[in-house]
Amino acid sequence: MKYRLKAENKSIIFYEDLDQKKTFKTHFPKQLQHELFDAVKAGDKEKADKCLHAILQAIFTQNTNPYQFQIAIARFLNHVIELMHVLGIELFELEENKMLYDQIFELKTFEDTENWLKNEFIDPMTDKVNARADAQYKNISDNIIHIIHHEFESELTLDEIARRLHYNPNYLSSIFKKEMGISFSEYVSSYRHHMAKSWLAETDMAVKDIAEKLKYKNSQNFIRSFKKLEGITPGNYRQQKRSM
DNA sequence: TTGATAGGTTCCATATGGAG
DNA sequence: CTCCATATGGAACCTATCAA
Numbered sequence: 001m002k003y004r005l006k007a008e009n010k011s012i013i014f015y016e017d018l019d020q021k022k023t024f025k026t027h028f029p030k031q032l033q034h035e036l037f038d039a040v041k042a043g044d045k046e047k048a049d050k051c052l053h054a055i056l057q058a059i060f061t062q063n064t065n066p067y068q069f070q071i072a073i074a075r076f077l078n079h080v081i082e083l084m085h086v087l088g089i090e091l092f093e094l095e096e097n098k099m100l101y102d103q104i105f106e107l108k109t110f111e112d113t114e115n116w117l118k119n120e121f122i123d124p125m126t127d128k129v130n131a132r133a134d135a136q137y138k139n140i141s142d143n144i145i146h147i148i149h150h151e152f153e154s155e156l157t158l159d160e161i162a163r164r165l166h167y168n169p170n171y172l173s174s175i176f177k178k179e180m181g182i183s184f185s186e187y188v189s190s191y192r193h194h195m196a197k198s199w200l201a202e203t204d205m206a207v208k209d210i211a212e213k214l215k216y217k218n219s220q221n222f223i224r225s226f227k228k229l230e231g232i233t234p235g236n237y238r239q240q241k242r243s244m
Numbered sequence: 245t246t247g248a249t250a251g252g253t254t255c256c257a258t259a260t261g262g263a264g
Numbered sequence: 265c266t267c268c269a270t271a272t273g274g275a276a277c278c279t280a281t282c283a284a
Contacts, residue, residue, distance in 0.1 A: 158280065170245085173281065185252085185280060207270070221253060223271060228252095235270060 028072055029058040037083050040122065043130040048122050056114050073104050073113060080121050089128050091121070140165065140172065141179040145187070152192055153213055158184050193229050196222070200238045207234045 036051035055076065063069045077100065084091060092100070107113045147161055161184075162169040176184050192214045199210050211222030226234050 169280085170282095177281085183281070189252085216253085218254075219269080220255090220271075225252075227271090233271065 028075060029055050029062075032058060033076065033079060036122075037079075040083065040126050040129060041087070043126055043133055045123065045126045045130075048126050049118060052118055052122050053114060056110065056117070060110055070104055073107075074101055077101065077104065077117075077121075080117070080125075084121075084125060087125065087129065089125055091124055140167070141176055144172070144176055144184065148188055148191055152188065152195060153215070189225070190229075193226065196226060196234065197230070197237065200234055210234070 032051055032055045036048055036055060039045075039047040039051055056073075059072045059076070060069060063072050081097070081100075103116070104113075107116055143165060144161060147164075158169045158173060162172045165172070173184055176187070196210055196214060199205050199213075200207075205213075207223065208219040211219040214222065216222040216225075223233055226237070230237060232240070
């Protein structure tokens, strides 16, 4: 909300003032900027760079006067910095921040401007978003695995875990797969299978008890899925291990 | 966000074989 | 023979995943 108020003060009101007095006009490609910011938020560097280029192109062709061009760039920079704050990214010290606007007027060519914006802002921001996303994915996956390893003896559903970690189940499913290479349910069943094998080999627990512990509704189901994975039934598996 | 789909789970009926 | 654990098959049902 604060951000919104600030943005309105800086851009909209300011912009309307200028427009009404008709002292000069700066054209500004809002739609493109929106696309650019979405690309940055999504960590899509390629698209971000493409959008940046398109924005500058638009600003450049619509503001023939070099002064207008620089004003438009300053405005754009303003928005970029706001985005940075919204995303919680700190690329510069405060003093540096003030000097940024001076730098605009030292940029001689279109290419200079594009490279400067790209290298100083857009790319680093996109990188940070990506790095953060990676770390977060890793974190979330680790959390899920931790839960699975500790609670495989109780009912485990993606919905329940999603609720606990405050994420959408679909989202969780996709990032888990991205990180681990297998889906949540595959991971859970393979972990349970792993535990079943070690119990069969190392304990005298009855098959039906193992089935119950692993949250199968009845032993038939456990036997069925075990056989599917292992090729032999739990009873046979145990015999085989015993005779070794 | 949604709907379709594939694969997994459950329920029910039934078979086999060992123990009492 | 009866009881129990183990094992299989088929149909209904459910759920995670994926693509749109």
